[in-house]
Amino acid sequence: MIAKASQRIVWAAVSQRAQARYISASSLRCADGVVPPVQAVPVSATPVYSNSQATVEARPAVTSTYTGSSPPPPPPRPKRSRARKWVVRTARTTLVVILGTTTYVIYRSWSNRHPPQQLDYDPTKKRLVVLGNGWASTSFLKGIDTTDYNVTVVSPRNFFLFTPLLPSVTVGTVDARSILEPTRFITRHKARSVEVYEGEAESVDPVNKTVTFSDTSKVQGEIEVTTIPYDELVYAVGAENNTFGIPGVSEHACFLKEIQDAEKIRKKLMDCIETATFKDQPDSEIDRLLHMVVVGGGPTGVEYAAELHDFLVEDLQNWYPEIAGRVKITLVEALPSVLPMFSKQLIDYTTSSMQGNKIDVLTRTMVKKVEAKKLVALDANKNPIEIPYGLLVWATGNTARPVTKSLMNALGEPQKGKRGLAVDEFMKVAGADSIWALGDCTQTPYAPTAQAASQQGQYLARIFNDLAKRSRIEAALSEAQTARDSARAEKLQREFAKASKTLPFHYSHQGSLAYIGSEKAIADVPFGNGTISTGGFATMLFWRSAYASQLFSLRNRTLVLTDWVKTKVLGRDVSRN
Numbered sequence: 001m002i003a004k005a006s007q008r009i010v011w012a013a014v015s016q017r018a019q020a021r022y023i024s025a026s027s028l029r030c031a032d033g034v035v036p037p038v039q040a041v042p043v044s045a046t047p048v049y050s051n052s053q054a055t056v057e058a059r060p061a062v063t064s065t066y067t068g069s070s071p072p073p074p075p076p077r078p079k080r081s082r083a084r085k086w087v088v089r090t091a092r093t094t095l096v097v098i099l100g101t102t103t104y105v106i107y108r109s110w111s112n113r114h115p116p117q118q119l120d121y122d123p124t125k126k127r128l129v130v131l132g133n134g135w136a137s138t139s140f141l142k143g144i145d146t147t148d149y150n151v152t153v154v155s156p157r158n159f160f161l162f163t164p165l166l167p168s169v170t171v172g173t174v175d176a177r178s179i180l181e182p183t184r185f186i187t188r189h190k191a192r193s194v195e196v197y198e199g200e201a202e203s204v205d206p207v208n209k210t211v212t213f214s215d216t217s218k219v220q221g222e223i224e225v226t227t228i229p230y231d232e233l234v235y236a237v238g239a240e241n242n243t244f245g246i247p248g249v250s251e252h253a254c255f256l257k258e259i260q261d262a263e264k265i266r267k268k269l270m271d272c273i274e275t276a277t278f279k280d281q282p283d284s285e286i287d288r289l290l291h292m293v294v295v296g297g298g299p300t301g302v303e304y305a306a307e308l309h310d311f312l313v314e315d316l317q318n319w320y321p322e323i324a325g326r327v328k329i330t331l332v333e334a335l336p337s338v339l340p341m342f343s344k345q346l347i348d349y350t351t352s353s354m355q356g357n358k359i360d361v362l363t364r365t366m367v368k369k370v371e372a373k374k375l376v377a378l379d380a381n382k383n384p385i386e387i388p389y390g391l392l393v394w395a396t397g398n399t400a401r402p403v404t405k406s407l408m409n410a411l412g413e414p415q416k417g418k419r420g421l422a423v424d425e426f427m428k429v430a431g432a433d434s435i436w437a438l439g440d441c442t443q444t445p446y447a448p449t450a451q452a453a454s455q456q457g458q459y460l461a462r463i464f465n466d467l468a469k470r471s472r473i474e475a476a477l478s479e480a481q482t483a484r485d486s487a488r489a490e491k492l493q494r495e496f497a498k499a500s501k502t503l504p505f506h507y508s509h510q511g512s513l514a515y516i517g518s519e520k521a522i523a524d525v526p527f528g529n530g531t532i533s534t535g536g537f538a539t540m541l542f543w544r545s546a547y548a549s550q551l552f553s554l555r556n557r558t559l560v561l562t563d564w565v566k567t568k569v570l571g572r573d574v575s576r577n
């Protein structure tokens with residue numbers, strides 16, 4: 001009753017509003033199908049929505065032409081324009097996308113922050129020791145099935161570092177913590193608990209299968225050095241900066257390999273700028289302090305010079321207008337060109353773009369000696385030159401770490417290479433039993449890149465997972481044979497044969513990317529049998545999206561994307577902390 005009455009009230013209210021504009025009779029169809037002549041019906045002045053009785057009184061003026069008791073259909077709704085429909089549809093889709101993304105982000109961050117219960121150490125399983133937590137080890141840790149192994153990780157730092165964005169940290173485009181991922185965020189999500197020790201491997205004993213490592217952090221406990229056994233050792237300690245034995249490099253240059261290197265460069269850069277603005281500083285000293293020299297024309301050196309240029313143009317000019325015009329960037333490279341791994345076309349594009357950005361590129365220039373305030377080099381014509389500098393960044397490549405050199409010595413004859421550990425096509429260290437090596441610490445035909453290291457890590461995890469699977473099948477096979485279950489034994493034999501096919505490591509090149517400054521990047525991307533070479537602003541967007549997608553976690557991705565927006569909107573921070 002109430003519902004019907006309210007329905008009438010609603011209809012009456014609607015009809016009154018419609019009538020207020022005069023109801024066209026053509027919109028009302030009679031029960032016998034006869035359309036009454038078009039006639040404007042004046043609105044009844046009777047109040048219609050005070051109660052149902054009033055409604056009944058009001059209706060005859062409009063409904064007198066109807067037969068039957070059902071109310072007449074509502075007047076037609078005005079037609080929506082196409083544009084309005086499009087706006088409504090877009091708004092609805094956007095809302096659904098926003099709600100979906102928010103739910104996903106909340107769910108992912110909740111599950112990331114609430115790791116599950118893990119299996120305990122199992123003495124019946126093999127002990128797998130992983131040295132390092134860089135690109136190779138982290139990708140290995142992600143792939144390994146810990147139900148089959150007891151895993152221990154040893155590394156002097158307790159986080160994974162996303163090195164491709166390290167140059168952006170040197171000037172504050174990206175915050176240091178945005179590109180770090182604590183190793184425990186990865187290991188706490190494994191099926192079995194993983195031991196993680198912050199320590200530096202000092203030596204590996206390949207005969208007794210042990211690793212000795214020490215706590216090299218500032219805070220030390222009663223135990224500083226310890227030795228652990230391994231059944232299998234995954235050796236991925238990376239490499240250190242190569243100074244080529246040039247005097248003064250270690251003492252005076254800044255390197256760019258670890259997060260603390262990037263932070264040191266940022267501080268020193270601001271120190272040079274503040275010192276250059278010190279009262280009554282002589283002109284020659286201002287020029288020296290504001291001369292930023294980068295040695296090494298590979299991707300690291302080029303990207304650092306590019307970030308420095310952006311910082312200068314986008315921020316320093318606003319806050320230090322009196323000296324910004326005097327800041328000079330020089331890139332020194334011993335080879336005939338920068339970025340030798342890129343196509344000729346992109347090398348030329350980069351060189352001209354850097355010259356446009358007023359970055360001096362000195363190719364065929366060999367540094368011979370580094371002093372506190374200047375470096376001495378031989379120019380392209382072999383003439384000695386002196387280059388005064390305020391900040392010197394050394395980015396010339398890798399050499400083996402002392403611990404790797406000592407392992408190579410211990411293994412003797414099969415390890416005669418210079419760049420790192422010789423491995424076979426399954427990443428097994430030559431001349432060693434149960435030692436596998438990955439990434440920059442190895443001597444392989446591949447360039448020392450994150451791409452190669454992470455692919456090797458994934459590959460080795462698959463090998464170990466297959467080895468464990470084979471052991472499981474073998475155990476089941478011997479049970480089936482004991483029980484004389486020939487059908488099952490045959491099936492298991494087939495499975496065993498399949499799991500025993502171990503393919504050698506195959507590197508798949510996904511392309512080379514580098515940021516070259518002024519919102520431009522270059523990319524050589526394999527396509528079909530060839531390569532697509534591109535450069536410019538669109539490539540910079542591709543470069544950013546590629547790195548954003550490769551970042552290890554949702555947390556990293558969110559932080560880096562926020563940093564990029566922050567830098568664009570608020571600028572970079574110039575405080576020297």
Ligand SMILES: Cc1cc2nc3c(=O)[nH]c(=O)nc-3n(C[C@H](O)[C@H](O)[C@H](O)COP(=O)(O)OP(=O)(O)OC[C@H]3O[C@@H](n4cnc5c(N)ncnc54)[C@H](O)[C@@H]3O)c2cc1C
Pocket residue numbers: 131132133134135136137154155156157163164165166167199200201202236237238239256257258299300401403438439440441448449450451452453513
């Ligand atoms: C600034 C910069 C930018 C780069 N950009 C790119 C890029 O854009 N694309 C690309 O493909 N590659 C890039 N690279 C190269 C890439 O970072 C390396 O090739 C990659 O890190 C190699 O991985 P890795 O696991 O062998 O070594 P790393 O990632 O260096 O990891 C080595 C690990 O071993 C640990 N360790 C060191 N000593 C010991 C010890 N004694 N005991 C135990 N652990 C130890 C370290 O703490 C670290 O965790 C860049 C490198 C730098 C420095």
